[in-house]
Amino acid sequence: MLSYSSYTLTAVAALLVTCCALPECPGIPEPPGTPGLPGKDGLKGQERLTGLTRPSGNFLGPLRRDRLPWSQGVPVSLDSELHNVLVNLKPRLCRLEGVLALNEKIKVGGEKIFASNGKEVDFASALKSCEEAGGTLATPMNEEENKAIMGIVKQYNRYAYLGFTESRVSGQFQYLNGVPLNYTKWHNYEPNGKGTEKCVEMYTDGSWNDKKCNMRRLTICEF
Incomplete structure (x- = not known):
């Protein structure tokens, strides 16, 4: 079983690709609901991840569902916590991208x-x-x-x-x-x-x- 810190690092890596590689910083996919139970949109957790891919400009290929942190048996409590971490990280990372661009670093x-x-x-x-x-x-x-x-x-x-x-x-x-x-x-x-x-x-x-x-x-x- 991976540690919580490992799940966090995996989630951050996914965010860096899906957020900071794009100037408009697209939204983060919501975490799935309780395994086996429909979420608010009526879809089960794994069904809501179908078709999720990294940007085409990146050479890392598609995001596989079996490699996403919430598809590896993460408890629901940690699942929500990871989602909150991603939501908080997204604007910070995008602001950092803006600072680097302003200073002509990127x-x-x-x-x-x-x-x-x-x-x-x-x-x-x-x-x-x-x-x-x-x-x-x-x-x-x-x-x-x-x-x-x-x-x-x-x-x-x-x-x-x-x-x-x-x-x-x-x-x-x-x-x-x-x-x-x-x-x-x-x-x-x-x-x-x-x-x-x-x-x-x-x-x-x-x-x-x-x-x-x-x-x-x-x-x-x-x-």
């Missing part, structure tokens, strides 16, 4: 949050730093996300690596999971590395250039 683009530690390292080191922080290397998938990343690049006035790599076909690039790009912002006449430049950097104007992976570029992560 940029919000769609359902993603982008941030930099200000360090310039090679591609592999940048990716490792982002993954250790619980995110991945900044990977713009539309114009809004590209502009958010560009804001950080311009703030530091340094080029930054993006979360793309060259595929087995010379001159064609893909996401880190091997899927071909569905959005691009190449600079004029780029990419032109012809197999020798397997990574991608962003210029201060937001355009992209293929580049060797061993150069030192700004680390920007997405969460």
Whole structure:
């Protein structure tokens, strides 16, 4: 049996994804009613969780019902207490997001949050730093996300690596999971590395250039 603190940490992790990854801070799902009994909306506890998922911009995948804190046999008394914790944490976390954005510590683009530690390292080191922080290397998938990343690049006035790599076909690039790009912002006449430049950097104007992976570029992560 997990401890109460473990349940709390699990709940907070779920909240960080469903609240702080979105600028509008959507509502928190209500906890289910007493197991086996209908809640106020007439649905049983597990039925009320059907279809709950994390934001699509996050790579953690769907929230599985069997991993939610109240689906693991939490007593009703603790279930209500956890819900109160979430309700109180939500506005605090969203205010914190606002403070970080105001101080230009983060940029919000769609359902993603982008941030930099200000360090310039090679591609592999940048990716490792982002993954250790619980995110991945900044990977713009539309114009809004590209502009958010560009804001950080311009703030530091340094080029930054993006979360793309060259595929087995010379001159064609893909996401880190091997899927071909569905959005691009190449600079004029780029990419032109012809197999020798397997990574991608962003210029201060937001355009992209293929580049060797061993150069030192700004680390920007997405969460």
